[in-house]
Amino acid sequence: MGKWGGVIFSLLFFSPLFLGKIAEASRTTDGSEEWGYVEVRPKAHMFWWLYRSPYRVEDASKPWPIILWLQGGPGASGVGIGNFEEVGPLDTDLKPRNSTWLQIADLLFVDNPVGTGYSFVDDEKLYVKTDEEAGNDLTTLLEKIFNKNESLQKSPLFIVAESYGGKYAVTLALSALRAIEAGKLKLKLGGVVLGDSWISPEDFVFSWGPLLKDVSRLDYNGLHYSDSVAQKIKQQIEQGQYVEATKSWMLLESLISRSSNNVDFYNFLLDSGSDVASFTAIELSKGIALKRYSRYLSSLRSRSSPGGGGGGLDSLMNGPIKEKLKIPENVTWGGQSDNVFTELEGDFMKPRINEVDELLAKGVNVTVYNGQLDLICATKGTEAWIEKLKWEGLHNFLSTDRTNLYCGDKKGTQGFTKSSKNLHMYWILGAGHFVPAEQPCVALKMVGAITQSPAASRLVRRK
Incomplete structure (x- = not known):
C-alpha cells in the first residue's frame, strides 16, 4: 500500500472508540x-x-521533536488548513504530501481558540477575548496530552505559528513556561517559530502603503490615503482604543483593495480574485478574511496541479474527515469560527512585542520567518517590530550578515537566514503568506534546522 497507504485506509474506514458523548481520546489501530x-x-x-512520524530516527544526542502548529485568523483551523493545505501527511485530495513536515517531526494540530474548526463552546460567553486567555486554554490542553505520556515528554515541543497564530504562540509559550516551573506541565519547550506573524499590527499597517507604492500597486494618492488611516490606527492603539483600531484596520484593507484593484493580501503580485472592496466593514469581520485564506490556498493548488485541485476544504472537513474522527453530529467544522474573530476584536490590534522580548530574555529560542511576497504580514513590518525589541542581543543580531539558502535542484537563491544567540530569522524568496505551501522544499529544510531534527540531514528535494 506504500508508506501512506495505511494512513489513507484509516482515514476512510477507521472507527474510533468513544469515551462518553465526546471522544476524549481516540487513536488508529497502529x-x-x-x-x-x-x-x-x-x-x-x-x-x-x-500524528506520529513514520520517519522517526532514534538519536540519543538529538531527541525527536514535536511541532505544535497554530493557525491564525482568528478563527482559522489548524486541523483543517495547516494540516491539509500546508504541512500534514495528506492534501485536500487525500493524496500523500511529499513535503510533509512529518519527515522531520511528529505533528500536533489544534483547533484554537475554542470555537475554531471542530472546537466548540456550549455557552457563547466562553469564547476567549484575549490572546492570554487563548494561551491559558492551550496550556491546559498540553497538560492533558503530555502529563500522562512519558513518550511525548522526551521530545522537545516547538510551537510553530502562522499569521495571527504568532500572537497565540508567544502567550502560550509564556503560560507554558510558568506551568512547567510550577510543576503543572511536563514537557520541554524547544522553541517558538513565528511565521508571517501578526506580532505588531501597527508596524504592518504602516508597511502596506510604501510597499505597494514601490511595486506599483498604489500611486501617490493611494499611498497618502493608506498612511492617513495608518496614522489614525497608531493613535487609537496608543490610546488603548483597540476595538476602534480594529474597525480602522478593516477600513484600511477596504481602501487598499479599491486603490490597488484588489491586490491579494497574501501575495502582492496577485489579484485577490474577488472584489473585497465591495464588502462592508462588518462583513469583513464576519468571515471574509477566512474566505480569502481558502480562496488563495485554492489558487495555489490550481497553479501547481494539472487538474486544478480537488473539492473544497469545507466539504472535506464536514464530510469524510468528520466521519473518520467521529465528531459529534451537532458540531460543524467552522460553525463558530466567525464568533472567534468577533470576540477577539478588542485584542486583535494589540502588539505582542513585549512577549517576544520576555521569551528572548528567558533564553527561549525564537525564530521568525517571512515570505517575500506577503502583504498582510509584510517583511517590512516584521523587520520594523524586530528593531523595537529591547533584548540585549538585538544590536549583534542586526549587525550580523545573512547567509544564503538553497534547496534541492532548484537554481538560484531561495532565501536568506541569520542568527545571533537565541534569535533567528529566515527570509523566504518567492513565497507569500503561506510559506510551507508556496516554497515547501526550503520550508521543510528550514524547520529541520530549527528543530535540529535527527532526520534533517537526509532531506531531499520534494515538491
Missing part, C-alpha cells in the same frame, strides 16, 4: 494518529490531532 477533545474549561471543548 498508533500513528491520536485525536480527541479536551475540556479546557467547563463547556469549552478544544480539538487536537497528533
Whole structure:
C-alpha cells in the first residue's frame, strides 16, 4: 500500500472508540494518529490531532521533536488548513504530501481558540477575548496530552505559528513556561517559530502603503490615503482604543483593495480574485478574511496541479474527515469560527512585542520567518517590530550578515537566514503568506534546522 497507504485506509474506514458523548481520546489501530477533545474549561471543548512520524530516527544526542502548529485568523483551523493545505501527511485530495513536515517531526494540530474548526463552546460567553486567555486554554490542553505520556515528554515541543497564530504562540509559550516551573506541565519547550506573524499590527499597517507604492500597486494618492488611516490606527492603539483600531484596520484593507484593484493580501503580485472592496466593514469581520485564506490556498493548488485541485476544504472537513474522527453530529467544522474573530476584536490590534522580548530574555529560542511576497504580514513590518525589541542581543543580531539558502535542484537563491544567540530569522524568496505551501522544499529544510531534527540531514528535494 506504500508508506501512506495505511494512513489513507484509516482515514476512510477507521472507527474510533468513544469515551462518553465526546471522544476524549481516540487513536488508529497502529498508533500513528491520536485525536480527541479536551475540556479546557467547563463547556469549552478544544480539538487536537497528533500524528506520529513514520520517519522517526532514534538519536540519543538529538531527541525527536514535536511541532505544535497554530493557525491564525482568528478563527482559522489548524486541523483543517495547516494540516491539509500546508504541512500534514495528506492534501485536500487525500493524496500523500511529499513535503510533509512529518519527515522531520511528529505533528500536533489544534483547533484554537475554542470555537475554531471542530472546537466548540456550549455557552457563547466562553469564547476567549484575549490572546492570554487563548494561551491559558492551550496550556491546559498540553497538560492533558503530555502529563500522562512519558513518550511525548522526551521530545522537545516547538510551537510553530502562522499569521495571527504568532500572537497565540508567544502567550502560550509564556503560560507554558510558568506551568512547567510550577510543576503543572511536563514537557520541554524547544522553541517558538513565528511565521508571517501578526506580532505588531501597527508596524504592518504602516508597511502596506510604501510597499505597494514601490511595486506599483498604489500611486501617490493611494499611498497618502493608506498612511492617513495608518496614522489614525497608531493613535487609537496608543490610546488603548483597540476595538476602534480594529474597525480602522478593516477600513484600511477596504481602501487598499479599491486603490490597488484588489491586490491579494497574501501575495502582492496577485489579484485577490474577488472584489473585497465591495464588502462592508462588518462583513469583513464576519468571515471574509477566512474566505480569502481558502480562496488563495485554492489558487495555489490550481497553479501547481494539472487538474486544478480537488473539492473544497469545507466539504472535506464536514464530510469524510468528520466521519473518520467521529465528531459529534451537532458540531460543524467552522460553525463558530466567525464568533472567534468577533470576540477577539478588542485584542486583535494589540502588539505582542513585549512577549517576544520576555521569551528572548528567558533564553527561549525564537525564530521568525517571512515570505517575500506577503502583504498582510509584510517583511517590512516584521523587520520594523524586530528593531523595537529591547533584548540585549538585538544590536549583534542586526549587525550580523545573512547567509544564503538553497534547496534541492532548484537554481538560484531561495532565501536568506541569520542568527545571533537565541534569535533567528529566515527570509523566504518567492513565497507569500503561506510559506510551507508556496516554497515547501526550503520550508521543510528550514524547520529541520530549527528543530535540529535527527532526520534533517537526509532531506531531499520534494515538491
